[in-house]
Amino acid sequence: MKTLEQAMAAVITVGRESLGLPVVDPLYVRLYKNTASFAFYGHGWKTLPFDVANEVAFAQNNDIHINLEKVRKGSWGMLLKLLAHEYAHNIHYAIAGQEPRTASWITEGFADWVTARVLHSLKWQDYAITLHQARQELIRHWEMLPEIFSLSYRGDWASFLSKPKGLIRTHSLGFVAVDRLIQQKGLSAVIQYLRKGDFEANFGLSVKEFAVDVKKSLLEAKLPTKFVFTVGKPDWKIGYRWVYVEKRPASSARSVKEVIKETTYHGVSVFVVRMEEEEKLYAKQHLGLMATMKDGILMSEVDRPGQFLSWPLQEGKEWRNLSTERNVAQGSSRKFDRLMFVAGIEEVRVPARGFESVKIEAYGYISGRLLAEYWYSPEAKWFIKARTYNEEGTVIEEELLSFKVE
Known part of the structure; x- marks a missing residue:
C-alpha cells in the first residue's frame, strides 16, 4: 500500500x-x-x-x-x-x-x-x-x-x-x-x-x-502472585552469549549479543556487549545501557542508565525511569519517562524453551499507556523476551533462541 x-x-x-x-x-x-x-x-x-x-x-x-x-x-x-x-x-x-x-x-x-x-x-x-x-x-x-x-x-x-x-x-x-x-x-x-x-x-x-x-x-x-520473591542482579562473565529473533510486522531478523570484554567508560566499570557491528556498554553496577559504540566512535549515550532496572527485582516493586538517550550520530535526543513495575512471576515459552521469568512492565509516566514488557530469567541471566509497543499500532518482539551463560 x-x-x-x-x-x-x-x-x-x-x-x-x-x-x-x-x-x-x-x-x-x-x-x-x-x-x-x-x-x-x-x-x-x-x-x-x-x-x-x-x-x-x-x-x-x-x-x-x-x-x-x-x-x-x-x-x-x-x-x-x-x-x-x-x-x-x-x-x-x-x-x-x-x-x-x-x-x-x-x-x-x-x-x-x-x-x-x-x-x-x-x-x-x-x-x-x-x-x-x-x-x-x-x-x-x-x-x-x-x-x-x-x-x-x-x-x-x-x-x-x-x-x-x-x-x-x-x-x-x-x-x-x-x-x-x-x-x-x-x-x-x-x-x-x-x-x-x-x-x-x-x-x-x-x-x-x-x-x-x-x-x-x-x-x-491479573497475574497471580505465587510467592514472595527477590531476584538479584546477575553476575555476567566474558563469553556469555544470547541469540534472539526479532519480529516486526512482515519481517524477522536474528541477532547475537555477546559479552566480549570489561573496560571503563567515563570512570565507570562496564561490560562490552557486541551486537552485530556495534558494541553496547552496560554498567557493571546495575547493567543499565550507558552507551553504544561503532568502530570506536560514540553513536549514542544515556544520561541516567541506572534507572532502566532496579535490583533486586521484587513483587510489586516500582520505580521511575526518567532518562534521555542522546544520538550523537544524528544530533538528536529521545526522552524516556516511564513507570517501571514488577508484575510478578510468569511461565513463558520462547523458541529456546520454557522459563520461569520475572515480568517487568513499563508504562508512560504521564499517559499511563503500556509501552513495553520484559521477561527476565535468572537462569538465562538476561531477558528471554521483550515486547515494545509504539504509536503506529505495531509491536516489536524479541525472543530468545539460545544462550550460553556457563
Missing part, C-alpha cells in the same frame, strides 16, 4: 470480507491542508467543537474529514489506524440509518475494535496483543477507571478523555468492553444494538450488570 486510496481500499476490503460488515458506498474522504480549513470547511464555523485545534479527523454519514496538518508528519501505520477508526464510524452511521444515538463507550469501542481487527488482518499487529495491551492498562490503573455507564454521553466521554490517563479511562475501557460483548453475544448482536440502541433488550442484561462482568474478567486476568 503506497497511497491513501490503497489504504482506504484495504480497510474497506477487510471490513467486508473478514468482518462481514456493510460497505459504505459512496464514501468520500475529504482532506484539508491545515487546521483552519479543517475547522471552517469541515465542521463549519457555526458548529465548531471546542477541541478542534487537537482534532485529527472525524466521520459523519458517508464522509471522512482529515486534517492533513495533523497527519502529514505521522507514520503510515498511524494513517492506517486513523482511516480504519473513522470508517468504523461511517459503518455505524450506515447501520443506524441516522446519526448514532448509542452510548459513547460502544460507539468508540466498536471503532477501536474494527481498527484492531483491520490491523490484524493486514498483518500489522496481532489482535490478541492489541487486546492484551488494553487489558493490562486497565488492570494497572484499576482505581481510576470510571463505570462504563458513566461514559454513555458524548460530553461525559470527552470529559474523561481530557483527564490524566484519559485514553485508558475511555478508549482502552471501551475497546475491552466491546470485545467482551462480541465474545459473549456475537458481532451480529452488537450490530443489532448499533441499529436500535436498546442495550438491555438487545443483550438481555443491564449496562450495570455488564459493567460488573467486565470488571470481574479483568480481575481474573
Whole structure:
C-alpha cells in the first residue's frame, strides 16, 4: 500500500470480507491542508467543537474529514489506524440509518475494535496483543477507571478523555468492553444494538450488570502472585552469549549479543556487549545501557542508565525511569519517562524453551499507556523476551533462541 486510496481500499476490503460488515458506498474522504480549513470547511464555523485545534479527523454519514496538518508528519501505520477508526464510524452511521444515538463507550469501542481487527488482518499487529495491551492498562490503573455507564454521553466521554490517563479511562475501557460483548453475544448482536440502541433488550442484561462482568474478567486476568520473591542482579562473565529473533510486522531478523570484554567508560566499570557491528556498554553496577559504540566512535549515550532496572527485582516493586538517550550520530535526543513495575512471576515459552521469568512492565509516566514488557530469567541471566509497543499500532518482539551463560 503506497497511497491513501490503497489504504482506504484495504480497510474497506477487510471490513467486508473478514468482518462481514456493510460497505459504505459512496464514501468520500475529504482532506484539508491545515487546521483552519479543517475547522471552517469541515465542521463549519457555526458548529465548531471546542477541541478542534487537537482534532485529527472525524466521520459523519458517508464522509471522512482529515486534517492533513495533523497527519502529514505521522507514520503510515498511524494513517492506517486513523482511516480504519473513522470508517468504523461511517459503518455505524450506515447501520443506524441516522446519526448514532448509542452510548459513547460502544460507539468508540466498536471503532477501536474494527481498527484492531483491520490491523490484524493486514498483518500489522496481532489482535490478541492489541487486546492484551488494553487489558493490562486497565488492570494497572484499576482505581481510576470510571463505570462504563458513566461514559454513555458524548460530553461525559470527552470529559474523561481530557483527564490524566484519559485514553485508558475511555478508549482502552471501551475497546475491552466491546470485545467482551462480541465474545459473549456475537458481532451480529452488537450490530443489532448499533441499529436500535436498546442495550438491555438487545443483550438481555443491564449496562450495570455488564459493567460488573467486565470488571470481574479483568480481575481474573491479573497475574497471580505465587510467592514472595527477590531476584538479584546477575553476575555476567566474558563469553556469555544470547541469540534472539526479532519480529516486526512482515519481517524477522536474528541477532547475537555477546559479552566480549570489561573496560571503563567515563570512570565507570562496564561490560562490552557486541551486537552485530556495534558494541553496547552496560554498567557493571546495575547493567543499565550507558552507551553504544561503532568502530570506536560514540553513536549514542544515556544520561541516567541506572534507572532502566532496579535490583533486586521484587513483587510489586516500582520505580521511575526518567532518562534521555542522546544520538550523537544524528544530533538528536529521545526522552524516556516511564513507570517501571514488577508484575510478578510468569511461565513463558520462547523458541529456546520454557522459563520461569520475572515480568517487568513499563508504562508512560504521564499517559499511563503500556509501552513495553520484559521477561527476565535468572537462569538465562538476561531477558528471554521483550515486547515494545509504539504509536503506529505495531509491536516489536524479541525472543530468545539460545544462550550460553556457563
